[in-house]
Amino acid sequence: MFTFDSYASKTTMPTIDSAMPGRDTVMPVPETHFVNGHALKEPYPEGTQVIYLGMGCFWGAERLFWKVPGVWVTAVGYSGGLTPNPTYQETTTGRTGHAEVVKVVYDPSVVPLSVLLKLFFEEHDPTQGMRQGNDVGTTYRSVIYATTQEQLDEALHARDVFQQALTDAGKPAPITTEIEPLETFYYAEDYHQQYLAKNPGGYCGLRGTGVSCNIG
Template sequence: MEIAYFATGCFWGAERRYWKIDGVTNTSVGYMGGTIANPSYEAVCTGATGHAEMVCVEFDPAIVTYRRLLEEFWTMHDPTSLNAQGGDIGTQYRSAIYTTTPEQMTEALATRDLYQNALTADGIGAIVTEILSAAGVEYYLAEEYHQKYLAKNPNGYDCHSSTGTAFPQGASI
């Protein structure tokens, strides 16, 4: 199994999108990229901790590729929106990828460039997604009530916005 980390704004909808993909064996939501240990949701929401709402995706690369997860990432939110997704505003809603291997970093950067070309062709601005190594960055599990939130609350709030631009199929990296 491999692990991938994605931040697309509110973590509820992103987690649901990933858990539905064949080959994804587990998902959880949490916080990464901040300055304090074991942050609470309330502290993260103040913006003072610097954490992003993150989805941890465990997947079987024999069934689903990291590239497929990246394609979902790029199109499920607006990666050109700085620190906001729709009505969710704040640094915790930033767009981010934390890679766990050098190969993931290479693919994340390459797919960013492919998607940027598609966005530019559609007259949409620059991607602001932070792409960083997860090495030395702690993932803090969010509170239990956030885990699989939209399974527990099927009509719950799915706060994602999107550019509407499809990921270019058949494009090689």
């Protein structure tokens, strides 16, 4: 039975003392992307950049971005928490602090970051805090983890633009998206990588607000 206590435990960030200990072993993942065959891990082509985006369940979010022309490769994993090399089962307890994120490797000469950020803000509801729709917990919070100062500045600007758009549309709830420099990223299990290509009828929780993010 799902109780308030279980809700609270899943939606409260753990402390160093309460976080799961994790492990030193790195999660094994395929060498290549199931859809486009590009290398899942570094090195990537010269000139590409990497940003990490979390918008609820990472299955649908990854599919959203691998379809964008100019995105070289995507992968799913866990970031923003305390537990090293967590498993999926551990993250769902709320005791790792990690969010489900998509690693997006893109060529900015083909697809500017503004296009990715527009998709990010329009295709989910970034005002829901520690949840996304029926998916509840710290794992499903909205996050952007940048790898350059330019990305960070642009993400903060996009947030402000979208906040104004939400207010103008009569939806003034504050955006809760966590926008920070990347600290760590841990790949998720093999079966999560490009999940909706392997399971076309699988769950996709993406639900936008219907409001446009007019940046770029």
